[in-house]
Amino acid sequence: xxxxxxxxxxxxWRRAEGPEERRGGGxxxxxxxxxxxxxxxxxxxxSLLVPLGLAACGGAVAAARPNRVLLGCFVLHYAHRALIxxxxxxxxxxxxxxxxxxxxxxxxxxxxxxxxxxxxxxAYPPGWLGDSRFITGFLGWLIGMAINIHxxxxxxxxxxxxxxxxxxxRGGMFEYVSGANFFGEILEWFxxxxxxxxxxxxxxxxxxxxxxxxxxxxxxxxYLEKFEDYPKDRKIVIPFLY
Numbered sequence: 001x002x003x004x005x006x007x008x009x010x011x012x013w014r015r016a017e018g019p020e021e022r023r024g025g026g027x028x029x030x031x032x033x034x035x036x037x038x039x040x041x042x043x044x045x046x047s048l049l050v051p052l053g054l055a056a057c058g059g060a061v062a063a064a065r066p067n068r069v070l071l072g073c074f075v076l077h078y079a080h081r082a083l084i085x086x087x088x089x090x091x092x093x094x095x096x097x098x099x100x101x102x103x104x105x106x107x108x109x110x111x112x113x114x115x116x117x118x119x120x121x122x123a124y125p126p127g128w129l130g131d132s133r134f135i136t137g138f139l140g141w142l143i144g145m146a147i148n149i150h151x152x153x154x155x156x157x158x159x160x161x162x163x164x165x166x167x168x169x170r171g172g173m174f175e176y177v178s179g180a181n182f183f184g185e186i187l188e189w190f191x192x193x194x195x196x197x198x199x200x201x202x203x204x205x206x207x208x209x210x211x212x213x214x215x216x217x218x219x220x221x222x223y224l225e226k227f228e229d230y231p232k233d234r235k236i237v238i239p240f241l242y
Contacts, residue, residue: 033094037086040095043103044082050108051075051115062119066128070196071118073141077188078111080149090156110204117200133194140191147173147184155181168227175231176239178223179216183237186212213237 051071055062062068128134150172158167173180186209193205216237223230236242 032097034097034100036093036095037089039100040089041082041086043095043100044078044085044107046104046107047111048075048078048082050111051078051118054112054115054119058119061121061123064124066124066134067118067122069129070122070192071115073138073192073195074114074118077145085152088152088156113200114204117198118196122196122198133197137191137193137195141188141195142191144184144186144188144191148181148188149184151181151184166226168223168230173239175234177216177235177237178220179212179237182212182216183239186237213242 051074055068055071062071125131151169151174154169154171154174158169159165169178169180173183177183186205189201189205189208193201195201213236220234220236
């Protein structure tokens, strides 16, 4: 996920899912403005490359099947965020250099933290892939990632070619929460944390919850102020609860 919002992580700093998510635009108060697509790809890339490098240099822990599967989940997310997602951005707003640097540093640190944990320290008992904690967590990770990607798709396609202005996101989890993309990513990383059962993965999940939850609250408030007909029963980020 990015830092910002996306999905991401490094959705924790900046999300670029579509017009509705990028209403504020870039600001020179935070440094030079960088093109959205390359900035996003470069800031997310460490969360893909660092764990892969650690796995290539790893020993018995890294070679264990549960560790390979769990690291594969993390890497798969960032393969999408770093290599595919930037190509889908439609006229994304420029990224302030300072925001880019913060996101890059986070991705380096988190990529190392999760990768090092799963390639050097996390030891799982025989049959872990059949354990209820892994199965439940893996399903949460998979469903969360699907929700995140689908919500991104909805946001990118809010406006038809030639249309201008903002629209209310509809469909999918947007029928329940304003921050459907954020909800998907939060669910994804809490599922990952349960499947891993490590302090490092839990710390990442909590970080995602607090930062993406805050972003979702800001967006929810903006939607209510912008649209008089915005669904009043739509929650902020957690369906039926918050």
